[in-house]
Amino acid sequence: MQTAMTIAPRLSRIRWAKLRPHLVGWAFISPWLVSFGFLMVYPFIASFVLSFTRYQLIGSPEFIGFQNIQRMLFEDPRVRDSLRVTFTYVLLTVPAGTAISILVAILLNQKVRGIPFFRTSFYMPSVIGGVGLALLWTTILAKNGPVNTSLAWIGIEGPNWLFDTTWALPSLALKALATAGGAMLIILAALQGVPQHLYEAVELDGGAEWAKFWHVTLPQISPAIFYNVIVTTIGVMQSFVDAFIMTDGGPGTATLFYGLYLYRVAFGFFRMGYASALAWMIFLIILGLTILNFRIARYWVYYEGEE
Amino acid sequence: MSALTYSWSKSRTTQRRLRDLLAYLLLAVGLVWFIFPLVWVVLSSLKTFQDFNQIPARLLPSELYLGNYPRAWNSVPFGIFFLNTTIIVALCVVGELVSASLVGFGFSRLKFWGRNFLFMILLSTMMLPFWVTIIPRFLLYKEIGWTGTWLPLIVPSYFANPVYVFLMRQFFMTLPSELDDAAKIDGCNELGTFWRILLPLTKPALATIAIFAFINVWTDFVKQVIYLSQESKYTVAIGLAFLRWQIAQGDPVPGLLMAATVFTSLPMIAVFFIGQKYMVRGIALTGRTGT
Amino acid sequence: MTSKSSRRDFLKVSGSLAAGAAVAGCVAPVAPTAGMEDSAPASERVALRFLNKWGSGARRELMNGFLDQWAEENPQIGIIFEPVADFDRRMPILVAAGEWGDIMLFNDLKLSAFHEIAADLTPYFEAKGLPFPGEEGSEMIRIPKHVGYEPGKVKAVPFQLNIVMSGINKDLFKEAGVPMPWEHDHNGDKWWDWNDYREAACAINDLGEDIFGSQYSAGHLEQDGLMNWSVSNGGQLIDVENKKGSWNTPEFIEGQNFAVDMICQDGCMLNVDDYNGHGTALGINPWVAGVVGITCRGDLAWAAQSEADLTQVAWVRSPNTGKSAGLGSMHFHIVTTQSQHPEESFDFIRYLANFDNQKKIGLSGQAEPVNAGVWQDADYQATWGGPEAVEARLDAFDNFVFTPQLPGVLEWFGEIKIVWGPVLRCETSVEEQVIVADQMTDEILAAHA
Numbered sequence A: 001m002q003t004a005m006t007i008a009p010r011l012s013r014i015r016w017a018k019l020r021p022h023l024v025g026w027a028f029i030s031p032w033l034v035s036f037g038f039l040m041v042y043p044f045i046a047s048f049v050l051s052f053t054r055y056q057l058i059g060s061p062e063f064i065g066f067q068n069i070q071r072m073l074f075e076d077p078r079v080r081d082s083l084r085v086t087f088t089y090v091l092l093t094v095p096a097g098t099a100i101s102i103l104v105a106i107l108l109n110q111k112v113r114g115i116p117f118f119r120t121s122f123y124m125p126s127v128i129g130g131v132g133l134a135l136l137w138t139t140i141l142a143k144n145g146p147v148n149t150s151l152a153w154i155g156i157e158g159p160n161w162l163f164d165t166t167w168a169l170p171s172l173a174l175k176a177l178a179t180a181g182g183a184m185l186i187i188l189a190a191l192q193g194v195p196q197h198l199y200e201a202v203e204l205d206g207g208a209e210w211a212k213f214w215h216v217t218l219p220q221i222s223p224a225i226f227y228n229v230i231v232t233t234i235g236v237m238q239s240f241v242d243a244f245i246m247t248d249g250g251p252g253t254a255t256l257f258y259g260l261y262l263y264r265v266a267f268g269f270f271r272m273g274y275a276s277a278l279a280w281m282i283f284l285i286i287l288g289l290t291i292l293n294f295r296i297a298r299y300w301v302y303y304e305g306e307e
Numbered sequence B: 001m002s003a004l005t006y007s008w009s010k011s012r013t014t015q016r017r018l019r020d021l022l023a024y025l026l027l028a029v030g031l032v033w034f035i036f037p038l039v040w041v042v043l044s045s046l047k048t049f050q051d052f053n054q055i056p057a058r059l060l061p062s063e064l065y066l067g068n069y070p071r072a073w074n075s076v077p078f079g080i081f082f083l084n085t086t087i088i089v090a091l092c093v094v095g096e097l098v099s100a101s102l103v104g105f106g107f108s109r110l111k112f113w114g115r116n117f118l119f120m121i122l123l124s125t126m127m128l129p130f131w132v133t134i135i136p137r138f139l140l141y142k143e144i145g146w147t148g149t150w151l152p153l154i155v156p157s158y159f160a161n162p163v164y165v166f167l168m169r170q171f172f173m174t175l176p177s178e179l180d181d182a183a184k185i186d187g188c189n190e191l192g193t194f195w196r197i198l199l200p201l202t203k204p205a206l207a208t209i210a211i212f213a214f215i216n217v218w219t220d221f222v223k224q225v226i227y228l229s230q231e232s233k234y235t236v237a238i239g240l241a242f243l244r245w246q247i248a249q250g251d252p253v254p255g256l257l258m259a260a261t262v263f264t265s266l267p268m269i270a271v272f273f274i275g276q277k278y279m280v281r282g283i284a285l286t287g288r289t290g291t
Numbered sequence C: 001m002t003s004k005s006s007r008r009d010f011l012k013v014s015g016s017l018a019a020g021a022a023v024a025g026c027v028a029p030v031a032p033t034a035g036m037e038d039s040a041p042a043s044e045r046v047a048l049r050f051l052n053k054w055g056s057g058a059r060r061e062l063m064n065g066f067l068d069q070w071a072e073e074n075p076q077i078g079i080i081f082e083p084v085a086d087f088d089r090r091m092p093i094l095v096a097a098g099e100w101g102d103i104m105l106f107n108d109l110k111l112s113a114f115h116e117i118a119a120d121l122t123p124y125f126e127a128k129g130l131p132f133p134g135e136e137g138s139e140m141i142r143i144p145k146h147v148g149y150e151p152g153k154v155k156a157v158p159f160q161l162n163i164v165m166s167g168i169n170k171d172l173f174k175e176a177g178v179p180m181p182w183e184h185d186h187n188g189d190k191w192w193d194w195n196d197y198r199e200a201a202c203a204i205n206d207l208g209e210d211i212f213g214s215q216y217s218a219g220h221l222e223q224d225g226l227m228n229w230s231v232s233n234g235g236q237l238i239d240v241e242n243k244k245g246s247w248n249t250p251e252f253i254e255g256q257n258f259a260v261d262m263i264c265q266d267g268c269m270l271n272v273d274d275y276n277g278h279g280t281a282l283g284i285n286p287w288v289a290g291v292v293g294i295t296c297r298g299d300l301a302w303a304a305q306s307e308a309d310l311t312q313v314a315w316v317r318s319p320n321t322g323k324s325a326g327l328g329s330m331h332f333h334i335v336t337t338q339s340q341h342p343e344e345s346f347d348f349i350r351y352l353a354n355f356d357n358q359k360k361i362g363l364s365g366q367a368e369p370v371n372a373g374v375w376q377d378a379d380y381q382a383t384w385g386g387p388e389a390v391e392a393r394l395d396a397f398d399n400f401v402f403t404p405q406l407p408g409v410l411e412w413f414g415e416i417k418i419v420w421g422p423v424l425r426c427e428t429s430v431e432e433q434v435i436v437a438d439q440m441t442d443e444i445l446a447a448h449a
Helices: A002-010 A013-050 A067-075 A077-109 A115-128 A130-140 A146-153 A168-177 A181-192 A196-204 A209-237 A241-247 A258-268 A272-300 B002-044 B068-075 B078-109 B115-125 B130-143 B151-159 B162-173 B178-185 B190-219 B221-227 B236-248 B254-286 C002-022 C057-073 C087-097 C108-117 C122-127 C170-176 C194-205 C223-233 C250-266 C272-278 C300-305 C342-352 C355-364 C378-383 C387-398 C409-424 C430-447
Strands: C046-052 C077-083 C103-107 C157-163 C166-169 C212-214 C282-285 C313-316 C328-335
Touching: A013 A272, A013 B078, A013 B115, A013 B130, A013 B151, A013 B190, A067 A077, A067 A272, A077 A115, A077 A168, A077 A181, A077 A209, A077 A258, A077 A272, A077 B002, A115 A130, A115 A181, A115 B002, A115 B254, A130 A168, A130 A241, A130 B002, A130 B190, A130 B236, A130 B254, A168 A241, A181 A209, A181 B254, A196 A209, A209 A272, A241 A258, A241 B221, A258 A272, A258 B130, A258 C087, A258 C409, A272 B130, B002 B254, B068 B078, B068 B254, B078 B115, B078 B151, B078 B162, B078 B190, B078 B236, B078 B254, B115 B162, B130 B151, B130 B221, B130 C087, B151 B190, B151 B221, B162 B190, B162 B254, B178 B190, B190 B236, B190 B254, B221 B236, B221 C087, B236 B254, C046 C342, C057 C077, C057 C342, C057 C355, C077 C342, C087 C103, C087 C108, C103 C108, C103 C342, C108 C328, C108 C409, C122 C342, C157 C342, C166 C170, C170 C194, C194 C212, C194 C250, C223 C250, C250 C409, C250 C430, C328 C342, C355 C378, C378 C387, C409 C430
Parallel strands: C046 C077, C046 C103, C212 C282
Antiparallel strands: C103 C328, C157 C328, C166 C282, C166 C313
16 A cells, blocks of 8 residues: 555556555455465475475485486385375265265254254364364274273174274274264255245145255255365365374374375475475375366256256 | 044154154264264263273273363473463464455455456465475475464464455455445545444454364464474473373373363363354355364 | 574564564564573573473473472573473474474484484583593493494483383283293203293283283384394394395394294284284383383383382393393483583583482383493392392393484384384285385485485
8 A cells, every 4th residue: 555655646646546446455455465475376386396306404405306206106105005095085084974964964954853952062073173082082992992892782892993904094084074063064054045945846746855855955055065075075185183193194004194194204204305296296186186076066066047 | 624634744743753753863873973982081081090991991980080180281281381372372363353354355345456366266275285385384484483483373374364264255245335335425445444334244254263263273283283392382282192192102191181182172162162153154154164 | 604594583583573563462472592592601591492302290200300400509501491292203393493402302213313413512521521421430321333423522411221121020920830031041041032931921921811921012113123023133124334224134034033923823922003002911021111111011100000019020131142132222412503502501411411310210210320320329229120130231231232323214213113014913924024124224225325
């Protein structure tokens, strides 16, 4: 604004009047422009450049061409391991999480008593989040913890959940699904926004409950579902805290999420250049997945006003 | 005729009851999954060491043992951690509110070159994985000497988080444009319109952002673990992780950890109960949870 | 150096100002600590940033005691104690962030990786006429050649020692009716061998479902475990001279197979995942020194909590071929090259290694003392075993082998866990996996060369 004022006298009054709203607009959004520049664009480019260097923090970056990329794509077995773990985790959590959040939202949308209580309860784990929730589930899944004790009642000897190569990842997924409350609230909000007259139209046509669900509810909430799929996929691809706190990537590489491996390479092994290459790869993968999601969305997401 | 109606409505009621029963049943299963861990942790925090280590695990403590709480509180300086976290969270919440409302106002009530394009970019940055930026940001903060301080945690919140900008924009859009015109006639410039006329009307949106920001900052472990290095500056989340690693080394007892988990979660639960209605409204407005 | 640091200061100040403009009240908590100020005259009070992992429980209490006494005796040298949470993973970040403080604690492994940030302490030793640790007349035990040393230089002062020993649960030995380690006789050698160890472990394992014969090591997959079983048999993990992995040798394989057979065939040793799941209820612990602690039916801290009878634990030398006895780790304090007060820092880390403080550490069972005098102390011997126990530990210490100082050691250490896991889960054989391990070692050494 200050700059605008000093320039002002040099400009004709008319041009100034034309220019002013734009400058004011830019001034209002300037806080975001600053963070966009310094915390998004700059790091984005810098990590791209760093991808082609060897940088051990002590000393300065050294250009090594495509060595990092070659290692990442062809030589490093941990990249393969961590990608496998991460994709499996996405498959374990995203479809199930979506299904659960839809189911619970629909249940809560019934005119049953105690909705506020249930809504609060289902969202609670998401609120606690972070380290606390991770610790909580570590205890629940302990070898002699409540889960295995309950299983013993029905004659099943439960595994050593978090320390078993087969069960560690499903255990983390089980924990992650307990934070589906956020998605549930979004879908619940969408459900409550479905216009009542659409249901009445189906009723007039003599449609059954499932017809209402299939022809009205699902199309109407599909944008919300789609949004959740996108956001949870991106979130799950970046998982870190659970593995960091609960399993430390183990046993072996059973829960070595891509994020955890990247963290290790950067802040454990001090390979900042290589870690930047890894970061760019996960960015491209997430970008690809998001585009794919949007492509698929054409076939199932219903937008008002479209054909 | 009336008998027919009666039986029809009766069968309909039975059907309805059955359906409700099924709904309750499914909800109960979900509750065990979602809420039982919380109940378990509270009960475990009240157990003695012997109770805790009993095989098979026992649900209820044999006696109500409160000793884990003071011991957990004193095992690492949680008092300082709570104070630190409160300061960080408070400063961040203020920052998010100021910057998101300014930028949100800009994107919703003002017309300027590149507005829609920039807003598209803002939306797309929400999808950017944080791993891409984390290393250069770390190097940047290191270069300007901010690592080891709270600045990397606090300062960015003064430069507009896209999620909250989006929320504010959505809220501003619901306000009638006549307000701006009236303000203009009264001689208000844009800042005046923003500050005097519109901002007071956005209190619910501000409350929503405050709550989301509170919870997000309180639980933002990754940044805290990367940037903080001195105990005097640690946060509650790091304190909790600290305890967890001590236990991995066999130092304190698990009961302490459970107690610490309980009291470190209390602020979030309290804020959630106080601000639940704002959170739900914010979600309905934007279709996202603000995380 | 000067221009760089002044530029950094400028950036720091301008950054703080910019932040301060936006965040009133934000500047106060980040004001530089006293330790960052310019060197002050001796008469003025200085403050040293001291980074150490003894941040909770009994260790915190000990440390607080040391600090209180220091404050009383040296009011002009303040210590800002900064316990580092999650030491093993946080230390690298601290180094990366340039948050070195004045004094840092490192174990031998981390010091290998970060020796560049350690100041040369030789002048201070010389100025005070002190012999290097371990040399004649020094009250400190010797520190390894690879660590903290460059030729003719000493860069670290020892603080804490963990020797690999076997902590045995005498009660369980009696209950199982097996002879104690010192009750054997192999052609005049009155000590158990690996076969005796195995028999004892299996007999104890049969006592009950929640009693285990033995465990692989304290951290199970960590280098100490590997080393303990293989290096005792004459094997090595790295051929330091040729900078190559040396897992694939008959000695290494034989030593490892002995342990792995106990896990996979006899079932007398905890499987790695069971170990991580349980962490308690162990019969024999081939590692000992108070960090992970005594193994009765729980380690030291658990034992203390459950009020177990600590006298049932005996500390004994591991059975071995005599080529190399115990292994373990040593923790050192370094003065960082960032420190503006290296001399005061040096005094403080020497203070932590003095007789009184090390005796307290030794008696508490939190670690073995690094002060030679404590080993001869009557109180210490009375609590932690008579002359023969002390003898056994000194014996182990004499054969102390340290991780070689090689670049990339942190990454290598991280990979060991992953590479060796399948062997200890009985998913693959030692013979097959040593080839993979050698490859992994070579690659990492080459990448960091």
